[in-house]
Amino acid sequence: MTHVIEAQNLQKDLKVGFWGHKKAILHDVTFKVPQGAIVGFVGPNGAGKSTTIKLLLGAMKPTQGQISVLGQPPSSTQTKAKVGYLPEIQNLPRTLKPVELIQLHLHLSNSSHVNNTSHIDGLLEKVGMRSLKDQLLKGFSKGQQQRVGLALALCHTPDLLILDEPMSGLDPIGRKVVRDIITEQKAQGKTIFFSSHVLPDVEALCDEIILLNEGRTLSQGPINQIFGSHHSGYELTLGQADKILETMALPSGTTVQRQGPHIVVQVDSQKECLRLLQQLEPTSAIIHKVEAMKPTLEEEVIALIEQTQPREVS
């Protein structure tokens, strides 16, 4: 399998404060991004995600370790010509229009589309900003700037997209636009590497995730490989079952909750679930839904991070 990004034992120290004391931001970051995949870069605030991304872009150099992007050093112009980047904080020039900004970046990328109005219009259409193409960016909301930033990342048709928090500041429609673009880019054979705190989106989109905490890679791989496909119990959604449940002997550990017109019963095992269904069969209770309870990616990530952190002694 070809890898478009290879990071090996990355360490990064930054100088902080007036006296320029060194602070280690990355201790040991190692990962590989396979070609044509969508890879999520996940971790809590301060884990070192944005720093790693800046190393991948050549804006910073690692204190130790090796990085290659598309088989070359990240600062090489050949690499940059094939990489599209969306920064975390959108500080687009307030006194330019989206069209002018895209034209500038097409110039800087040596693109043949500089004067291709239909290409620029198409990009802005894709991110839902075509109607605002001739307005100054100073009036744009955070979400609108994020969309223009995405158009900039795509303008020179890159092979690799590096997106730093692409869903940040977006409304549900904006998030859908970004998700659709990411999926479309993957279908075109492009590789997408993005950091995000919006874990449901990561779960829905990514072929693999890289989990980072306190400047170290905790894990990398497909989500079900990292966390397994274990269930934490079963949930039954019932109707007209209040009085029936009162008369039944429920196993210990079972929880019963009212949610609107329904009663939700959670049991620990498949065996208990089947026994409960058998008990309910001859009654007038309505079984609306039975599902295996799987922890969300968010719960899994939090659990994994907590496992790796030393507990404080009180």
Added chain:
Amino acid sequence: MIRRIIALGLTGFRQLLRSRIYINLLAANIFMVIAAFVLDRLSSGEGARMLVDLGMAFGSIVTAAMAATVAIVNLTAEIENKQIHLLLSRPISRFEIIMGKFFTVVLLVVISNLVIGLVLWGMGVGILAKEPERIFWALMFLSLEGFTIGAVAIMFGVGSSSTMSATFTALIFILGRLSLMLKWLIDSGKFADLSALLNLAYYLVPHLYLFDLTDWAQGGELPEWSYLFQGTLTGLCYIAAMLVIATIRLEKRDIP
């Protein structure tokens, strides 16, 4: 490469025009020149001299201030607010970024001096000054000072905060304007203990007096061509040195 530098420079200039900083400073300069014209009414027959003195002084200070401000706003602020990451992700070298920013300064200084020079020329004609075109050409030559200060601001701006860059650039401007005085102090031997420091300052600062043709604009003799050539060459070498240092500093700098 040239195409990318021009694209960066022109975009920077377009941003300046829209941000109104430039227009306001230019308007302030023209206002001061017109104020000088009003003063002419109060000065008995010394109008032309006053026009040249004030025109050149305002031209020098305001243009240098504009060049420094623009270099700082255009580069240092972009580094501080992380806007530069978008540029750094493009296939351009850091040298091209520096040159693009400097090109914005060049456009700003030339256009400002052109506008103010034409206003002064017109006013010189208005008050029947002798050879009024001289002030225009003197002001255009003074553009070298604006370029130099812009390059100094860029050099400081890649490695310091906006405030520090502005402070250091202002200090270099003042020392550069007074470099002849520094030379006089060194030669006089009055500060022998500080001679090493004074010598260092003298050789490090740009000799901005070389670009000042106020005497000629007031009707004096044109300096010899070798003097003008020396001034131009010194200025261009100083600018080149500043831009090379700025590029090296930007190359080495981590931009978190």
